[in-house]
Every structure is written in C-alpha cells, then in structure tokens.
Amino acid sequence: ALDQSAIVAITDQTGRIIHxxxxxxxxxxxxxxxxxxSNHRILNSGFHDAEFFRSMWKCIAGGKVWEGEIKNRAKDGSFYWVNTTIVPFLNEEKKPYQYVAIRYEITQRKAAEEATRVYAARLEASNRELQDFASVAAHDLQEPLRKILGFGDRLQSAASGALNDQSRDYLDRMLSSAKRMRRLIEDLLTFSRVNAKARSFQATPLNAVLAEVLSDLELRIEQSGAAVDVGELPTVEADASQMHQLFQNLLGNSLKFHREGVAPRVEVRGRVRGDLAEITVRDNGIGFDEKYLDRIFTIFQRLHGRHEYEGTGVGLAVCRRIVERHGGSLVAASRPGEGAAFTVILPRRAGAELT
Structure with a gap:
C-alpha cells in the first residue's frame, strides 16, 4: 500500500539513488x-538555496529524521511539490549507510496556499487604498464644510433680524445639515483609522478601561438617570485606546436607545474561557429584531430615523472593526422592547486565534 501511494527512494550514504x-x-x-x-540533484528546481540542502544533509548525516517540503522539477520541466520524510538507516557504529525518502505530492495544496496568499495580499492592498481614500476624502471635505458652517453662523448672528421666517428656516436647515455632515465625516475618519492609526497591543485591564469610559459618560449617565453595574473583567493584550472606544460606543448605545420613561440599566460582565475573554454589555433598552443583526454592524446603516435617535450609524461598525483587528468577534442578541446584549469575545493573548 505504501509503495502505491507514496513516492519512495533509497540512496546510499553519498546520496546516490539505489532504488x-x-x-x-x-x-x-x-x-x-x-x-x-544518479543523485537527487537531477530533480533540483532551483527554488531552494544551498543552505536549505546543507541543513537537510547535516540533519540526516547526524542520524536524525528530516521532514520538510521540497519543490522539484520533473524531466519535462514541470514543477511539483512533495512533503518529504528522510529516514537514515544506521550501521553498528551508529553511522548512516543508506537513506529512505518517503514523499507525498502536495502540489495542489501549495497552489491553493499561494492563491490564498496572493488574494490576501491583494485584499490587504485594496483595503489599505480604501482606508486611504476615505481618510483623504473626509479630510478634504472638512475645509469647505468649515466655511459653510462659519459663514452660516455669521449670517445667522449678523443678519437674522433682516431675514423673513422662511429665510431663517432655510438657514437653520442648512446649518443643521452641515453639522450632520460634519458628524458623518468625523465618524468616517474614525472608521478608516481603526487600522491606520492603531497602536501596539499591551496588557490592558478592562476594569480600568471601563472606569475611564464611565468617567467620560458621567454627564449622560446623570442626565438619563441610568444605573451602570460593572463586574470583574479580565485583562487582555490589546490596544487600550481602541478598547476605550469600543466600550464607550457600546455603553453609549445602551444609554441612547432606552425606552421612553424607563431609566437605562446597563450591566457589564466578563468571564474567562480558556484563552478567551468574554465581555457582555446588557441593557434594558428598546432592543431590536434579530433579523437586522447583519445590518446593525454595517457602516451608515440605522434602524431608526435620525429624528428619533441621534447618530450616524457608524458606531457599531467601528466596534466590529476594532474587535476583528484584535482577532475576536462581536455578537448581539435582542428582542424588541426587551433590551439588547452585545458580547465581545477576545483572545487574552495577542496573536491567539478563536476556537
């Protein structure tokens, strides 16, 4: 069975093929x-450098098994990859007298890996270009917008009395739209900078992050009469500034989307599952229908009109992007009128993968 499925060769101690x-x-x-x-050099593709083969020979000449992947060239000039195991057979003096090489072809696998690598590189370049475009476009839009707002404010202050009711209404609408556009641009810049302006990962106590977030949201918490209960949270290797942004967005949403006449109640709980940290932000707000789960994480997508709740529809898209940059996931669960729960799952160590 081995002889039918594997590529087998035996060489003497000099590397001369004998079977x-x-x-x-x-x-x-x-x-x-x-x-x-002949010698195995007959199959040399030129892909591997001399050090690759020196290291291989040093290993097997020392009586140790060598394993690796080799790109070979066939007689007709075509190339193929093999997963190779070379086993030295030792004499009574513990010296190799012949080597048995067992190979399995992996050409298709290597081609798939290369295609994936090329695709990933192109995707990364495309994403980088898109981020650069969004950043430059948003930056360039800010200057004319500043002038619209600046001259609009001057006109409102200096000539408001000379305008009739309809003209004042037009001016108010213009300024309101310009301010909304400014918020959109600022949020677009925030979204595009999640990766571009990222910092290195360091040990980050999430309780310390939440303490800073609650301090920043103190006025909103007081105005809404909210109660925020934060439990014991784990420490993760992360970009601390992005963790702050992540939880400020999540808690900010819990404060914003509350039911009329009902004070917001927000609970933050964490737990450790092996190499993963799981943090859930749960509230008693208006909730949403889970058929909109994909939509709520899409940039500029909103479930409610801007006159009902302020915002641009960027916050949760930023949250997901931050979590994915950390190798984690962000999931939500909700029912209309019964609040929402957003669960952040992060590797506790940078570079670890979710399982």
Missing amino acids: VNDKFCQISRYSREELLG
Missing part, C-alpha cells in the same frame, strides 16, 4: 534506468 518505486518514476517523468545511480 525508486513506480510512483517516483511517474511523477519525475524519469525512467528507472535514468534515476538509478
């Missing part, structure tokens, strides 16, 4: 007569 199976001949396109007595 090959049919599979070896088939993939290399060489006849058995051409291979016997």
Whole structure:
C-alpha cells in the first residue's frame, strides 16, 4: 500500500539513488534506468538555496529524521511539490549507510496556499487604498464644510433680524445639515483609522478601561438617570485606546436607545474561557429584531430615523472593526422592547486565534 501511494527512494550514504518505486518514476517523468545511480540533484528546481540542502544533509548525516517540503522539477520541466520524510538507516557504529525518502505530492495544496496568499495580499492592498481614500476624502471635505458652517453662523448672528421666517428656516436647515455632515465625516475618519492609526497591543485591564469610559459618560449617565453595574473583567493584550472606544460606543448605545420613561440599566460582565475573554454589555433598552443583526454592524446603516435617535450609524461598525483587528468577534442578541446584549469575545493573548 505504501509503495502505491507514496513516492519512495533509497540512496546510499553519498546520496546516490539505489532504488525508486513506480510512483517516483511517474511523477519525475524519469525512467528507472535514468534515476538509478544518479543523485537527487537531477530533480533540483532551483527554488531552494544551498543552505536549505546543507541543513537537510547535516540533519540526516547526524542520524536524525528530516521532514520538510521540497519543490522539484520533473524531466519535462514541470514543477511539483512533495512533503518529504528522510529516514537514515544506521550501521553498528551508529553511522548512516543508506537513506529512505518517503514523499507525498502536495502540489495542489501549495497552489491553493499561494492563491490564498496572493488574494490576501491583494485584499490587504485594496483595503489599505480604501482606508486611504476615505481618510483623504473626509479630510478634504472638512475645509469647505468649515466655511459653510462659519459663514452660516455669521449670517445667522449678523443678519437674522433682516431675514423673513422662511429665510431663517432655510438657514437653520442648512446649518443643521452641515453639522450632520460634519458628524458623518468625523465618524468616517474614525472608521478608516481603526487600522491606520492603531497602536501596539499591551496588557490592558478592562476594569480600568471601563472606569475611564464611565468617567467620560458621567454627564449622560446623570442626565438619563441610568444605573451602570460593572463586574470583574479580565485583562487582555490589546490596544487600550481602541478598547476605550469600543466600550464607550457600546455603553453609549445602551444609554441612547432606552425606552421612553424607563431609566437605562446597563450591566457589564466578563468571564474567562480558556484563552478567551468574554465581555457582555446588557441593557434594558428598546432592543431590536434579530433579523437586522447583519445590518446593525454595517457602516451608515440605522434602524431608526435620525429624528428619533441621534447618530450616524457608524458606531457599531467601528466596534466590529476594532474587535476583528484584535482577532475576536462581536455578537448581539435582542428582542424588541426587551433590551439588547452585545458580547465581545477576545483572545487574552495577542496573536491567539478563536476556537
């Protein structure tokens, strides 16, 4: 069975081929007569440098098994990849007298890996260009917008008395729209900078982050009569400034989307599951229908009109982007009128993967 599925060759201690199976001949396109007595250099593709083979020979000449992936060239000039295990056979003096090489072709796997690598590189470049475009476009839009707001404010202050009711209404609408546009631009810049302006990961106590967030939201908490209960939270390796932004957005939403006549109640709880940290922000607000789960994390998407609740529809998109930059996930659960729960799952150590 091994002889049928594997590519097998045996060489003497100098590397001269003394046996090959049919599979070896088939993939290399060489006849058995051409291979016997020759060296494996006959298959050298030029892909690996001299140090690669020196390291391999040092390993097997020392009596140790070597494993690795090698790109070979067949007689017809085509290339193929093999996963190779070379086992030295030792004499009574513990010196190798021959080597058995067992190989399995992995050409298709390597081609798929290369295609994935190229696709990922193109995607990264595309994302970088999109971030740069968003940042530049938003920055360039700010200057003319400042002038609209500046001259609009001057006109409102200096000539308001000379305007009739309809003209004052037009001016108010213009300034209101310009201010809303400014918020959109600022949020777009925030979204585009999640990766571009990112800092390195460091040990970040999330209780300390939440303490700062509650301090920043103190006035809103007082005005809404909210109660915020934060439990014991874990420490994670993260960008502390982005953790602040993440939880300020989540808590800010809990304060914003509260039911009329009902004071907001927000609970923040954390737990550790192996290498993962799980933090849930739960509230008693208006909630939402879970059929809109994908929509709430899409930039500029809103479930409510701007006259009902302020905002631009960027906050949760920023949250998801921050969490994904940290190798984590952000999920939500809710029912209309029964509040919402947003759960952040993060690796406790930078570079770890979710399982």
